[in-house]
Amino acid sequence: MKAEIVWNTKAQLGEGPFWDEKKQVLHWVDIDGCKLNTYSPKENENKQLSFGQQVTAVVKRKKGGFVLAMRDGMYLFDADRLEKVASPEKEVSHHRFNDGKCDPAGRFWAGTMVTEGQEKDAALYRLNTDYSCQKVIGDVQISNGLAWDLSHELMYYIDTLTQQVVSYHYNLDSGEITNRDVVYTFEETDGFPDGMTIDQEGMLWVAMYNGWQVIQLNPFTKEKIAAVQVDAKCVTSCAFGGEDYQTLYITSASSGDEKDKHGGALFAVKTKSKGIKPDEFAG
Numbered sequence: 001m002k003a004e005i006v007w008n009t010k011a012q013l014g015e016g017p018f019w020d021e022k023k024q025v026l027h028w029v030d031i032d033g034c035k036l037n038t039y040s041p042k043e044n045e046n047k048q049l050s051f052g053q054q055v056t057a058v059v060k061r062k063k064g065g066f067v068l069a070m071r072d073g074m075y076l077f078d079a080d081r082l083e084k085v086a087s088p089e090k091e092v093s094h095h096r097f098n099d100g101k102c103d104p105a106g107r108f109w110a111g112t113m114v115t116e117g118q119e120k121d122a123a124l125y126r127l128n129t130d131y132s133c134q135k136v137i138g139d140v141q142i143s144n145g146l147a148w149d150l151s152h153e154l155m156y157y158i159d160t161l162t163q164q165v166v167s168y169h170y171n172l173d174s175g176e177i178t179n180r181d182v183v184y185t186f187e188e189t190d191g192f193p194d195g196m197t198i199d200q201e202g203m204l205w206v207a208m209y210n211g212w213q214v215i216q217l218n219p220f221t222k223e224k225i226a227a228v229q230v231d232a233k234c235v236t237s238c239a240f241g242g243e244d245y246q247t248l249y250i251t252s253a254s255s256g257d258e259k260d261k262h263g264g265a266l267f268a269v270k271t272k273s274k275g276i277k278p279d280e281f282a283g
Helices: none
Strands: 004-007 014-020 025-030 035-040 045-050 055-060 066-070 073-078 081-086 095-102 108-114 122-127 133-140 143-148 154-159 164-170 177-185 192-198 204-209 213-218 223-229 234-241 247-253 266-270
Touching (some): 014 095, 014 192, 066 095, 108 143, 133 154
Parallel strands (some): 055 095, 192 234
Antiparallel strands (some): 004 266, 143 154, 204 234, 247 266
């Protein structure tokens, strides 16, 4: 499979695609460009909102508006009103927030990454629907992809520099995770695992930074199934969308590599697999 460009922009660090089923548009962010994007396949246009700091992830809120992960915390955003609701690392200057998603119960999970130094002291946090915020996983360097399966019994997670996708048993009622297991370890030639999504069969689709591809994994047999070739070196994340959830949207980042002509563009590919409607924040 090969992805095609659907919006030929030069995002500095495209990330966080989220399909809006009601409006049939794709929300995605340009982290270093400090922008929230909304791409409409029907209109073939991409609208942008600029912020005063990095915006690293976006999900819809059931009550209206969005929840954003930004450099220094988690925010509610609606009609130009921005309200910070959690800042668990406000004293840590060498971190910023990174990827984030909602779980099936409507909690928002987002992690941080180390921006200076080699410490592994970042973390994954869970914003509950009452706006309490809890640290769930520590000793992280670059918190990245998240996914939950249709059974609501498994959560998948990526800390990029480990080169691994890991799984946890997931408790829908409490949000607690247990029994960590390594699902797959990537080779250096694959690239670095970044953002991730899941299809209705429980297969994982992992964007590979520096890898020019999205890799499809079977987490049950722990093997690679297939790959989507992307004409961008730094592939950052992916999400299913479209009316039938069979279009895989893929974000990328600008790399500066002379061979990388389309880094930062938004890509898509039609798949035989069908994705899952993304969960929204229930607080």
